[in-house]
Amino acid sequence: MSADTVKKFISFDALPGFLARVAETGTVYAPRREGGAVVYRPLKPGDAPELGARPTESCKHVVFPRSETLFSFDLKAERPALTESPEPGPAVVFGALSCDARGFLAFDPVYNGSGTGGSARDTYYLRRRSRTLLVVKACKSALNTCFCNWVGGGPASPQGADVLAVETEQGLVLDILSEQGAAFAESLPAASEAQAGAALAAVKAVEDSLPGAAELSAAPAALASLFSSAEFWKNESAHCLYCGACTYLCPTCYCFNITDESDGLSGVRLRSWDNCMSPLFTLEASGHNPRPNKADRLKNRVGHKFSYYPSLHAGRFSCCGCGRCIKSCPSSVDIRKIVLDAVKEAANV
Numbered sequence: 001m002s003a004d005t006v007k008k009f010i011s012f013d014a015l016p017g018f019l020a021r022v023a024e025t026g027t028v029y030a031p032r033r034e035g036g037a038v039v040y041r042p043l044k045p046g047d048a049p050e051l052g053a054r055p056t057e058s059c060k061h062v063v064f065p066r067s068e069t070l071f072s073f074d075l076k077a078e079r080p081a082l083t084e085s086p087e088p089g090p091a092v093v094f095g096a097l098s099c100d101a102r103g104f105l106a107f108d109p110v111y112n113g114s115g116t117g118g119s120a121r122d123t124y125y126l127r128r129r130s131r132t133l134l135v136v137k138a139c140k141s142a143l144n145t146c147f148c149n150w151v152g153g154g155p156a157s158p159q160g161a162d163v164l165a166v167e168t169e170q171g172l173v174l175d176i177l178s179e180q181g182a183a184f185a186e187s188l189p190a191a192s193e194a195q196a197g198a199a200l201a202a203v204k205a206v207e208d209s210l211p212g213a214a215e216l217s218a219a220p221a222a223l224a225s226l227f228s229s230a231e232f233w234k235n236e237s238a239h240c241l242y243c244g245a246c247t248y249l250c251p252t253c254y255c256f257n258i259t260d261e262s263d264g265l266s267g268v269r270l271r272s273w274d275n276c277m278s279p280l281f282t283l284e285a286s287g288h289n290p291r292p293n294k295a296d297r298l299k300n301r302v303g304h305k306f307s308y309y310p311s312l313h314a315g316r317f318s319c320c321g322c323g324r325c326i327k328s329c330p331s332s333v334d335i336r337k338i339v340l341d342a343v344k345e346a347a348n349v
């Protein structure tokens with residue numbers, strides 16, 4: 001958080017009313033408790049977001065729905081027709097984690113054609129992305145699974161955010177980071193010097209509480225050098241159940257599958273999240289599978305995030321260090337350990 005940016009203030013009491021007004025012109029997604037999980041859901045008027053809870057899932061589904069209808073078709077009709085899905089409306093994610101906002105930055109070059117991996121632009125992603133405003137809520141503490149600071153982030157990183165909200169005793173100080181963020185917070189009063197000072201102190205406290213970052217600059221080359229090391233990957237993947245929890249919860253996993261669901265000659269074309277830890281991900285129609293075992297699949301997942309993606313996107317890792325894959329893995333597979341093991345192993349080869 002910079003001392004130089006415009007800062008606004010909203011009290012906790014005023015927040016539900018403010019968000020209800022925002023929701024009159026679009027959908028406001030915010031953390032909500034559902035069963036044992038904290039998920040980003042559309043906020044009902046008058047509801048307060050659960051800002052103290054750490055979302056179990058990322059908010060990537062706001063711009064990349066779990067399953068989305070691309071178009072419907074009716075080839076039975078007298079005049080066969082394809083009907084595009086309706087344009088999405090504006091959305092605000094209020095209370096995103098800073099790592100989740102950085103996750104969007106990993107999606108962007110893949111879907112907007114600006115990376116060196118290809119020039120295709122994905123209309124379905126881009127139209128949601130351009131209409132989504134991100135209000136990041138700075139974390140007040142880090143979990144032992146968090147490692148955002150290893151990969152260029154931090155608990156109050158402004159990267160990818162339109163507004164950075166920092167909790168103080170009386171309410172939220174909103175650091176305005178984009179034009180859209182300024183429009184969002186236009187009706188709110190400026191933060192006082194004391195409020196802005198309290199926010200800066202809160203950010204410093206949480207940043208200071210984080211353990212030091214591991215040095216990962218050697219990771220891309222190390223992982224590339226271990227591509228053919230079957231033994232290394234067999235050991236690292238020994239406990240993996242290939243359940244896919246890591247991919248579905250990951251804010252930077254962007255693979256999808258396309259399916260047609262039809263009743264005879266009419267139906268819909270869907271795009272749905274896919275999961276590279278599943279053997280079905282690469283199963284070809286011939287029956288051949290280039291990644292038949294879990295070692296191959298884990299190598300691909302880790303290698304993609306820490307080696308192949310950086311080689312296509314200016315050295316940036318496609319992991320934001322949220323730690324969800326570590327926290328939610330039923331077999332305690334820890335991506336940090338795999339990357340550090342790879343760096344060590346490559347240095348010893």
Ligand code: SF4
Nearest residue numbers: 240241243244246329
């Ligand atoms: S969550 Fe764990 S067990 Fe499941 S696929 Fe991922 S690494 Fe394997």
Ligand code: SF4
Nearest residue numbers: 250319320322323325
């Ligand atoms: S790989 Fe794991 S730590 Fe990295 S962004 Fe995905 S879920 Fe988070």
